[in-house]
Amino acid sequence: MSPISxxxxxxxxxxxxxxxxxxxxxxAGAAALVAKGLHDAGGGTDWPRxxxxxxxxxxxxxxAALLLAGxxxxxxxxSGAVLVDERVTLTHLxxxxxxxxxxxxxxxPFFFRVEVPSVAQAQFTVGAALIAYGAARLWLNRAA
Amino acid sequence: MGxxxxxxxxxxxxxxxxxxxxxxxxxxxxLVGVTRKTITTVETGRFIPSTVLALKLARxxxxxxxxxxYLADDR
Numbered sequence: 001m002s003p004i005s006x007x008x009x010x011x012x013x014x015x016x017x018x019x020x021x022x023x024x025x026x027x028a029g030a031a032a033l034v035a036k037g038l039h040d041a042g043g044g045t046d047w048p049r050x051x052x053x054x055x056x057x058x059x060x061x062x063x064a065a066l067l068l069a070g071x072x073x074x075x076x077x078x079s080g081a082v083l084v085d086e087r088v089t090l091t092h093l094x095x096x097x098x099x100x101x102x103x104x105x106x107x108x109p110f111f112f113r114v115e116v117p118s119v120a121q122a123q124f125t126v127g128a129a130l131i132a133y134g135a136a137r138l139w140l141n142r143a144a
Numbered sequence: 145m146g147x148x149x150x151x152x153x154x155x156x157x158x159x160x161x162x163x164x165x166x167x168x169x170x171x172x173x174x175l176v177g178v179t180r181k182t183i184t185t186v187e188t189g190r191f192i193p194s195t196v197l198a199l200k201l202a203r204x205x206x207x208x209x210x211x212x213x214y215l216a217d218d219r
Contacts, residue, residue: 012180082174090191
């Protein structure tokens with residue numbers, strides 16, 4: 001019999017599923033925000049077909065991933081999996097710093113008279129923060 | 145995840161001690177209440193554990209913290 005008990009293995013599977021679903025939620029959320037931002041920046045009238053498809057797909061994937069992440073988190077906690085420890089907390093803090101840099105960096109064009117509606121600017125800002133956060137977490141978790 | 149001091153990185157015998165006790169990374173992680181990735185990054189020196197975690201690791205491996213962790217210049 002394997003030294004790893006079934007509940008422990010299930011807890012680890014749930015933990016991995018939670019990580020993956022959270023990442024997919026962030027990536028799809030960022031894609032939806034950027035797609036909506038591009039639409040709103042263009043005047044917010046007609047949707048180009050590819051942009052509309054991107055937006056709708058991203059919203060559907062983000063919603064599904066969020067539900068999945070919530071379910072996996074609950075199951076993982078019930079089965080005793082460790083989801084957060086000091087390294088995860090430190091990674092989160094450093095990734096949050098990267099998200100701040102991303103959010104500030106995306107403001108640069110707006111200092112040079114690039115004018116978009118404020119709603120589009122907000123969407124680009126949050127999208128950039130999500131992308132920077134996810135990229136930083138991937139980088140910090142490399143080869144771990 | 146940062147060396148505390150570029151000139152004196154923290155080294156450890158975690159991998160050796162873990163192997164001596166015939167534990168996998170996951171088993172050691174379960175013993176001290178962290179994720180497997182945390183054990184990996186401590187072993188490779190990419191993450192410097194807190195004092196609390198270092199004490200827990202030492203206790204789980206039946207050794208002392210100063211035998212588990214050392215500064216590069218000390219040995």
